[in-house]
Amino acid sequence: MSRVVGEEIPEVVAATFDGADLAGKLGLGFVLVTVDPDGLVRPCMVSAGELLVLDSRTIRLGLWSGSSTSRNLAAGSPVLFxxxxxxxxxxxxxxxRTLRADPAAGLDCxxxxxERVETDSHEGLPVTSGITFTxxxxxxxxxxxxxxxxxxxIRSAE
Structure with missing residues (x-):
């Protein structure tokens, strides 16, 4: 069962998306979930090359332009990362919130x-790894x- 742990980005998450040591983060995958206009949830795989933590409560994202997830975010969908x-x-x-970015980059920022951070753990059943790709x-x-x-x-988006 998950429990609320606050509103600030945990250090392990911030370190994953600090923009440094990208070679060491190659192969790590994460899930970003939005909601389509018809109410269906839409999962999206993201990596360390698409997210950047700015401070204790702010994450910037750069997603492929025109994706369903981008449309959902632009429409105000709630986000679960x-x-x-x-x-x-x-x-x-x-x-x-939508940011303006260089259109030539092909990213929606x-x-x-x-607003809320939860953690999930089960006594005696520790998580051993996350999603990985090659x-x-x-x-x-x-x-x-x-x-x-x-x-x-993503850094230069306004």
């Missing part, structure tokens, strides 16, 4: 204000270079 890692599961809830094509250096460009767009 799930961070799963060894030993802890965190659920961050809030709403996002948003700023999520965290990079096949393009190669890892190309993905890391893309992430750096995306994070620059």
């Amino acid at each position: 799930c961070h799963v890692a060894a030993g802890a599961v965190y659920y961050l809830r809030g709403r996002a 948003f700023e999520l204000r965290v 990079v096949v094509d393009p190669d890892p250096p190309a993905v890391l270079a893309m992430w750096e460009r995306q994070l620059d767009v």
